[in-house]
Amino acid sequence: MRIYLDHNATTPVHPEVASAMQEMLRENWGNPSSTTAEGAQARRAVDRAREQVAALVGADADEIVFTGSATEANNTALHSVARASDRTRFLSSTIEHPSVDEPLAFLGEQGSQVIQIGVDETGRLDLTSLRLQVDDRTALVAVILANNEIGVVQDIPTLAEIVHRIGAHLHVDATQALGKIPVDVATLGADTLVGSAHKFNGPKGAGFLWARKGVLLTPWIRGGPQEKRRRGGTENTSGIVGLGQAAELARVDLPVRATDSARLRDRLWEGILEGVPGVRRNGSEEHVLPNTLNVEFEGAAGELLLQVLDGEGIAVSAGAACASGSIEPSHVLSAIGRNPEQARGSLRFSTGLRNDEAQIDRVLGLLPGLVARAREVAA
Numbered sequence: 001m002r003i004y005l006d007h008n009a010t011t012p013v014h015p016e017v018a019s020a021m022q023e024m025l026r027e028n029w030g031n032p033s034s035t036t037a038e039g040a041q042a043r044r045a046v047d048r049a050r051e052q053v054a055a056l057v058g059a060d061a062d063e064i065v066f067t068g069s070a071t072e073a074n075n076t077a078l079h080s081v082a083r084a085s086d087r088t089r090f091l092s093s094t095i096e097h098p099s100v101d102e103p104l105a106f107l108g109e110q111g112s113q114v115i116q117i118g119v120d121e122t123g124r125l126d127l128t129s130l131r132l133q134v135d136d137r138t139a140l141v142a143v144i145l146a147n148n149e150i151g152v153v154q155d156i157p158t159l160a161e162i163v164h165r166i167g168a169h170l171h172v173d174a175t176q177a178l179g180k181i182p183v184d185v186a187t188l189g190a191d192t193l194v195g196s197a198h199k200f201n202g203p204k205g206a207g208f209l210w211a212r213k214g215v216l217l218t219p220w221i222r223g224g225p226q227e228k229r230r231r232g233g234t235e236n237t238s239g240i241v242g243l244g245q246a247a248e249l250a251r252v253d254l255p256v257r258a259t260d261s262a263r264l265r266d267r268l269w270e271g272i273l274e275g276v277p278g279v280r281r282n283g284s285e286e287h288v289l290p291n292t293l294n295v296e297f298e299g300a301a302g303e304l305l306l307q308v309l310d311g312e313g314i315a316v317s318a319g320a321a322c323a324s325g326s327i328e329p330s331h332v333l334s335a336i337g338r339n340p341e342q343a344r345g346s347l348r349f350s351t352g353l354r355n356d357e358a359q360i361d362r363v364l365g366l367l368p369g370l371v372a373r374a375r376e377v378a379a
Helices: 015-027 037-057 070-084 098-109 127-133 156-165 237-275 302-311 331-335 340-344 357-378
Strands: 064-067 089-093 113-117 138-144 169-173 192-196 207-211 279-281 292-297 346-350
Touching: 015 237, 037 064, 037 192, 037 207, 037 237, 064 070, 070 098, 070 138, 070 169, 070 192, 070 207, 089 098, 098 113, 098 138, 098 169, 113 127, 127 156, 138 156, 156 169, 237 279, 237 292, 237 357, 292 357, 302 346, 302 357, 331 340, 340 346
Parallel strands: 089 113, 089 138, 138 169, 169 192
Antiparallel strands: 064 207, 192 207, 279 292, 292 346
């Protein structure tokens, strides 16, 4: 049986989520916009899912917009702010996901000023630099709540105070944080926030955008009155129901999930320290997701190590899933000061549903020999 330690890339669908989706596909296939009995039944299912997602992030249900992904939600939020504001300055961090970096780069091509704020060696945003850069020309600051590669969690409430002091919009990509740490929009102080079901044991193709009341959203996808004209297209009802069920489970099970993931993550790190020489942890050990461990194996080729682990039935990642196959070093690891060789020698392990101590121990039994082989090849 394979050992899956790549939960930051995607997660296995929870059985209860799959069951809820199958019921929709088999029994409740009506169009939520239809006035028929079938349509009304589907609408109730979508409304319930909206309430479940809202509860996960401490929001009101009517503030939730369903999307096809967090990528779509990020694009919608960023372009909405750009269109609604007469300010033309946009700030983000150097460790954002491409679904934030690329829309901002596009806005830069259209004439906006886009500035990236650096992070320290642990991956935390440089607040001094942020304070120096935000001014009354700033429309938006976009910051990832928890980084997908190194798991570092940002101090969003403090960022919100800085951003709102000059009347700018704070956009938070919470995709990697949901289901792993508490996420509450009021506590964070965000104006918009996004998430994706497949990161917390829901289906792919279902995401959401939360927008604080008063935030004007321009639909990224046009073509109908759905989502109160904030996102056109017939709703993916089975995916939305799966998202809602996954959100409900993530909210209820969060304390147990976080504790279990952290225990396994720490067991793995302690075993690596004991059994493998020449290793270093990438990112903060204090402000980090409970399931994420990014490790540099000095002198080893990370891509080769990933392949030999995969051959042994163990799935990990050499960086963000979106960058798989790239020979370029991770931009996140570069941002925290790792040189190209160090970045390429790093692996990300991320724990989650279905992992247990026996699996971690098997990985630890194999790693020393596999790392030694990878170092020999790289020498």
